Amino acid sequence: MSSKRIMIVDDEDGMCKLLASILSAEGYETAVFLSAEDALASLKAGDYSVALVDIKMPGMDGLDFIVKAREIDPSMQFIMMTAYGSIESAVEAIKIGAFDYITKPFKGDEILLSVIKALEHIEIVAENKKLRTEINILNIKKSLNVASPRMLEVVSMAEKIAPSNLTVLITGESGTGKEVIARYIHSMSGRSDMPFVPVQCSLLPVNLLESELFGFKKGAFTGATENRMGLFEQANNGTIFLDEIGDISLDIQGKLLRFLQDREIRRIGDNKSITLDVRLIAATNKDLEMLIKEKLFREDLFFRLKVLSIYIPPLRERIEDIPLLVGAFIEQLNQQRKFPIVLDSECMNVLMNYNWPGNVRELKNCIESASALCDGNVIRKKDILPLINFSNHERRISDSSSSDCGDVFFDKSNLLELTYGEAKSFIIEEFEKKYIAFKLKKNNGNISAASREAKIDRKNFWQLLKKYDINPDSFK
DSSP: OOTTEEEEEOSOHHHHHHHHHHHHHTTOEEEEESSHHHHHHHHHHSOOSEEEEESOOSSSOHHHHHHHHHHHOTTOEEEEEESSOOHHHHHHHHHTTOSEEEESSOOHHHHHHHHHHHHHHHHHHHHHHHHHHHHHHHHHHHHHOOOSHHHHHHHHHHHHHTTSOOOEEEEOSTTSOHHHHHHHHHHTSTTTTSOEEEEEGGGSOHHHHHHHHHOBOTTSSTTOOSOBOOHHHHTTTSEEEEETGGGSOHHHHHHHHHHHHHSEEOOBTOSSOEEOOOEEEEEESSOHHHHHHTTSSOHHHHHHHTTEEEEOOOGGGOGGGHHHHHHHHHHHHHTTOSSOOEEOTTHHHHHHTSOOTTHHHHHHHHHHHHHHHSSTTEEOHHHHHHHHHHHHHHHHHHOTTOOOOOOOOOOHHHHTTSOHHHHHHHHHHHHHHHHHHHHHHHTTTOHHHHHHHHTOOHHHHHHHHHHTTOOGGGGO
16 A cells, blocks of 8 residues: 555545645645545545545535445545534544544644544554564464474475465375464465364265355255355455365365366355355365375366475374474463473373374373373373373274274273273273274264164264264275
8 A cells, every 4th residue: 555645535626626735745645536436436446545535525425435435445544524513423434434534624734634643543553463463473383383394394385385375285194283284374374364264074064064165045945044154255355274175075076176266156056156265275184196096086176276285294203393292282281270280201201202193183182181180280101101092092993094893902001090980981982982983884984874773863973973083984
C-alpha cells in the first residue's frame, strides 16, 4: 500500500479541489471522485491508504461507501466530513469503521493532522501485525525441537517453500510430525493470518468426508436441513492440510484433482461452483506410487500434489532430537502441575536406545503416561519400561504391514512392577486392542460388520478405534 495516496470523495467539486490543494502541498498524492460509486470502482483497481469522505452525497452516501470499501481493503482508513454535524452521525461513522470525523467548515491544519494520525495508525497496525507474525514464527520454530542435521534440513526446506502458493506433499511414517511441519509452512507464508484447517482423512468415513470437505446444499440428502460450508471454504485465503491423503476414495481424489486444476469446489447437491484461494498441503505415511500401481490412487493427482515434497525421517534416524522433545513434553506437563516432573539419570539412556516405531507421538504418549504413573515427581526407568513395551505392541496392532492378532506379548517382570490398578488397566487396554483388531481382521476392515459381530454400538466402536489409533483400512 502506498503510504501517501489519498482518496477524496465529495460531490462538491470546489471542496475536492481545495482538499487536493492542501494535501498536494504537503507531498501527498491525491485522487478526486465526485461520487461514491466512482470511488468504489477505483478502489477495486487502485491502492489507497486514506479516504476523505463526505457523508451526504447523491446516490450512495459516505456511510454506505465505508461499509463496501472496507470489504475491499480492510486496512484502509476513513475520515468522514459533513456540514451537518451531529453526535448521532459521528457515532454511526465510528461504529462502521471511520477513523475520524470532521465537520465543515474546517481549517487546513485540521485535515492535515487527521490524515497524519490515520497514516500513523496504519503504520502501527502493520508493525504490530509484523511483530505478531515474527513472535508466532519463533514460537512455532521453538516447538519443532530439532537438533539433528536431517531435521534441520527439513526445517530449512519448509522455510524455502513457505512463501510460494504451490501445493506441498509431506511424507513419512505415522507420528513423525507431519502436521507440525505443515503448520510451520503456513506460519512462514503470506497466509499466516488466515485459517489453517487440518483434516484427518483416515478418521472420517467416505460418505462423511466429501460433505466435510466440500459442504452441501439444503435438501441434498436426508438431514441436510440447511446449507453448510465445507472445510475448503473455511480455509479460503488460508491453508488446508489433508493428513493421510492416501486413505481417501478415488471419487474424492477426482474432486481434489478438479480443485487443484480449476481452484473451484462444488457443494454436494449444488450445480454452481465456488472459486477459492486455498493452499493445499497433503501428507501420507503410505507409498503413493505403490498405491498407483494397485489402482488405488490417481497418478494425475499424485503429480499435482507432488509439486513440492518434504520427507520427514523417523525418530530412530534422528535420536539427537529426543532430549529436546522430552524436555518440551515435560515443560508442557509442568505447566499444569504443582510440583515439576523430572527424569532420573537412567531414563534418558532408555529413551535414546529405543527405536520408537510410533515416532514422536509414541514418545509424547510415553512421557505423559510415565508422569501420571510415577511415584512422586520423578520418572524412573521402571516407569518407562512397561510403557515402551505397551507402545511397541500398539504399533504392531495398528501398522498396516501387520494385522496379526495372535497372543498379546506381556513382559511379566515389567508388569509386576506396576500397581494393581495400573496392571489391571494395562491388561484391559491390551485386551481391547487385540479384540478390536481381531474383529476388524475377521470382517476385512468393515467397521459396521465388526461392530455388529462384537455387539458394540458403531459409535462406541469408532471411539475405540480413535482411542487406540487403529486404522481399519489396514485390515482390508
